[in-house]
Amino acid sequence: xxxxDTHALDLTQLTLAESAALLERGEVSPVxxxxxxxxxxERLNPQLHAFITVAAAEARVAARDCEARIRxxxxxxxxxxxxxxxxxxxxxxxxxxxxxxxxxxxxxxxxDATVVARLKAAGATIVGKTATxxxxxxxxxxxxPWPPAxxxxxxxxxxxxSSSGSGAALAARMVAGAIGTDxxxxxxxxxxVCGITGLKPTYGRVSRYGIHPxxxxxxxxxxxxxxxxxxxxxxxxxxxxxxxxPASFRESVPDYRAALDGSIAGLRIGFVRHxxxxxxxxxxxxxxxxxxxxxxxLGAVVEEVELPPLQDYVDCKTVISLGELFAIxxxxxxxxxxxxxxxxxxxxxxxxxxxxxDYVQALRWRSELAQRTFAAFTHFDLLVTAGxxxxxxxxxxxxxxxxRNRLLITMPFSLAGNPALSLPCGFSxxxxxxxxxxxxxxxxxxxxxxxxxxFQRSTDWHRRFPPLHRFEPVAQVAA
Amino acid sequence: xxxxxxTREDIAVMAKVAGLDLSPGLFDELVDAYRLIxxxxxxxxxxxxxxxxxxxxxxxxxxxxxxx
Numbered sequence: 109x110x111x112x113d114t115h116a117l118d119l120t121q122l123t124l125a126e127s128a129a130l131l132e133r134g135e136v137s138p139v140x141x142x143x144x145x146x147x148x149x150e151r152l153n154p155q156l157h158a159f160i161t162v163a164a165a166e167a168r169v170a171a172r173d174c175e176a177r178i179r180x181x182x183x184x185x186x187x188x189x190x191x192x193x194x195x196x197x198x199x200x201x202x203x204x205x206x207x208x209x210x211x212x213x214x215x216x217x218x219x220d221a222t223v224v225a226r227l228k229a230a231g232a233t234i235v236g237k238t239a240t241x242x243x244x245x246x247x248x249x250x251x252x253p254w255p256p257a258x259x260x261x262x263x264x265x266x267x268x269x270s271s272s273g274s275g276a277a278l279a280a281r282m283v284a285g286a287i288g289t290d291x292x293x294x295x296x297x298x299x300x301v302c303g304i305t306g307l308k309p310t311y312g313r314v315s316r317y318g319i320h321p322x323x324x325x326x327x328x329x330x331x332x333x334x335x336x337x338x339x340x341x342x343x344x345x346x347x348x349x350x351x352x353x354p355a356s357f358r359e360s361v362p363d364y365r366a367a368l369d370g371s372i373a374g375l376r377i378g379f380v381r382h383x384x385x386x387x388x389x390x391x392x393x394x395x396x397x398x399x400x401x402x403x404x405x406l407g408a409v410v411e412e413v414e415l416p417p418l419q420d421y422v423d424c425k426t427v428i429s430l431g432e433l434f435a436i437x438x439x440x441x442x443x444x445x446x447x448x449x450x451x452x453x454x455x456x457x458x459x460x461x462x463x464x465x466d467y468v469q470a471l472r473w474r475s476e477l478a479q480r481t482f483a484a485f486t487h488f489d490l491l492v493t494a495g496x497x498x499x500x501x502x503x504x505x506x507x508x509x510x511x512r513n514r515l516l517i518t519m520p521f522s523l524a525g526n527p528a529l530s531l532p533c534g535f536s537x538x539x540x541x542x543x544x545x546x547x548x549x550x551x552x553x554x555x556x557x558x559x560x561x562x563f564q565r566s567t568d569w570h571r572r573f574p575p576l577h578r579f580e581p582v583a584q585v586a587a
Numbered sequence: 588x589x590x591x592x593x594t595r596e597d598i599a600v601m602a603k604v605a606g607l608d609l610s611p612g613l614f615d616e617l618v619d620a621y622r623l624i625x626x627x628x629x630x631x632x633x634x635x636x637x638x639x640x641x642x643x644x645x646x647x648x649x650x651x652x653x654x655x
Binding site for chain 2: 287354355356386419420422423424427430434438441442445450453454455458459460461462466468469470471472473474475476478
């Protein structure tokens, strides 16, 4: 690509790695990338509701500073100069952080979360704060100050959650990188139904300091992007021990991008087919089967493996989460319950009747389920299963509550705490994205990302483009 | 032993023990929520070996003041 080509490019179409390559060669500037991002947000956010807060002024100052530094020879590589969006449960100094809740509507933190400080140190430009489920819990609420985000593939569908806005913003090409949080699947679900890529790292790999809690013992923070390679670049910036997070581990951080050698020949993959084959739509089963055949074609050795039933993980995770949730929100539940949205309030109420012994028994069950899950890694390097059991859910304020009879295929790796990547592997008949999940041993994000990257080098599901013209302002369409 | 047919009165007692003073509308929400999680709780409440460790290991070093 030449400098001349660069200015004919729509910068919003570039992946994070492609933008970084142009930045490194001086063919695009951080300010140009930011302005392209802000223009896309201005054009599409009124319909998609991906962002709660756009920090345009702060971002422009940061991008200009970054540009000056790069011109002076101070380019840092990685995500330097890249616009990044943050889920709105991640604290940002001087920028409102609401957790999509009426309770924190005016909350402006005085300090950055550790992940934000690390993103800034790496040179990223913070564009704004994205929509979530209230306090990153449960399902969408239509009774909050901001509407739920909309799926860019089809406005009649939701973008999953709870990192809803981050998923929608990536699919809509508003940003090429975002940070989400994941307690039961909140990075991987929106990744799956928005046709993007999201990584839940190992529990303790990325600091939770400055992130509003959902469930202390299950909360993870992770990168979301359009490719596994981009997730690797983001993870590199945010991973590592943080003494301010008691769950953070002193574990060395490898060079994630260097691990992406394009080869998975000889990798042993356990295919946990029964988790989705017993519950998923036929088109999900077919798409995941095809993806597994693709891994075989790439040289991996794949065998089916049976793990505990999905329902066991869901029951166990639900009891742990509800118990902790009530402890976190008890005071507000007792003094101003009407300020919660219905979706969160129902879960907090449910948590009030989880007994202490139920909570401890659930933690004991978690030990057992983790041991049985990790036993598979004596024989396999990776596990694969569906990324989600369905296409994106309908955008219907009167529809079923997400609480009811839900089996979340993301929860086994939430409970076990090992790394898991969601990436696109097909489309439904309606044209909505379907996804695959790849999980690895604790702290082996590198192998998970390597497999995801190898899959994406030889498929194009992640390059498909949603019909964004449907969300154009009416006046522009008419013109 | 928990009965699977927990009554509204039973749930009212549990809410009181939890310190909640709920309006009739919120109490109805709680009853709905309880009905949804009751099956999970039933599956959870089973005999375990006395030695089974919970996934809850406390590392006192994590709560020491950061060096320097």
